[in-house]
Amino acid sequence: MSDKYPFIPEHLVKALEDTSIPLIDLIHGHLKVEMLEVEEAMKDNPDRFLKGYMEAITMIYVLTYNLSIDRKHIEENQ
Secondary structure, three states: OOOOOOOOOHHHHHHHHOOOOOHHHHHHHHHHHHHHHHHHHHHHOOOHHHHHHHHHHHHHHHHHHHHHHHHHHHHHOO
16 A cells, blocks of 8 residues: 555555556456465365455456456447
8 A cells, every 4th residue: 555545555656547447357356366475375264254355355356357358348349
C-alpha cells in the first residue's frame, strides 16, 4: 500500500497508472497471483478457510476471464 493509493497493493501501482492496461486485466492478474499463493499455503495447511477462500477467488477469477472475453466479442461486433 502507498500514501498515494492506500488501498492498492504496491506491486499494482505501476500497472494502475498505465491507463493502457484494462482494469479487468489488472484484477485478473492479481487474482491469479493470489490463487498461486493460497495453493502454496494449502500444501502445508489444508485448512477449511483456505479451501473456501480458494473457491471464492477462483470463482471471481473465472468471472473476470469471462467478462474480458465477452467484452472483446461486444467490441468486435459493434
